[in-house]
């Protein structure tokens with residue numbers, strides 16, 4: 001995450017200090033991205049606020065990775081605006097995004113499996129002690145701090161000396177979230193953190209997503225899974241073929257409606273019609289076309305699951 005991307009040479013508008021209007025940390029306004037003549041993202045608007053989980057949902061190829069790459073400084077938008085704290089930005093590298101407090105936890109996590117948990121916690125930002133040229137790693141302080149920070153997030157591990165590769169996928173995600181919080185993230189982007197996990201481990205990760213939110217971060221939770229999104233989400237943005245198909249707050253959309261949008265709405269209803277003509281296929285659970293065209297419930301469920 002720290003290397004310079006030599007393909008982009010954007011300018012960073014100097015830090016504006018306070019957050020944007022309404023405390024918006026990060027905002028896309030009609031933003032888009034083309035790769036040559038392939039338009040991966042178009043007309044996407046999104047706001048990320050502190051103390052909120054903004055879920056970005058979409059099927060394969062919907063544009064989720066492209067959206068993350070713009071916000072995390074790997075790519076630059078080619079249309080619309082990208083603002084941080086209310087000021088337009090154009091990141092030249094992930095380092096620029098980090099400097100603004102935008103941290104990304106990727107699915108592959110970029111850890112060194114054979115190194116201890118505490119060592120991975122500080123990887124690339126090690127604490128040192130002593131004067132130059134005899135400066136050396138401050139192992140004790142790193143262990144203590146990693147232990148403290150993990151506990152603060154409610155993550156209790158038996159032994160921080162164990163190689164991080166021996167932890168479960170869910171535990172590793174949690175360590176990565178705690179690490180980003182410790183290093184001062186204000187915006188945390190989580191790239192499909194529950195995609196490779198079972199039910200129980202997904203639940204654990206969702207708990208720490210909520211913990212990061214409760215510590216005041218603006219969380220962007222990328223997922224395929226509307227059930228996971230609905231457990232922690234405050235706002236839901238569904239991408240389809242590079243455009244935003246739905247943008248709704250929790251009060252405006254039910255889990256069922258979100259699931260229908262994710263499932264491909266009209267395509268599913270058409271599939272239901274085709275499958276109903278095949279014997280031995282139960283289509284009861286699939287939505288009818290009418291279910292999908294109904295307006296969003298204005299007074300949907302409130303509060304958190």
Ligand SMILES: Nc1ncnc2c1ncn2[C@@H]1O[C@H](COP(=O)(O)OP(=O)(O)OP(=O)(O)O)[C@@H](O)[C@H]1O
Pocket residue numbers: 035038039040058059060061062063064065066067
């Ligand atoms: N570097 C690239 N060059 C050309 N086209 C690209 C590039 N990256 C993505 N695309 C195209 O942009 C569209 C959106 O891709 P993107 O990877 O953002 O989707 P996604 O929602 O993350 O999908 P997935 O869940 O499969 O990763 C796709 O049609 C993809 O083929």
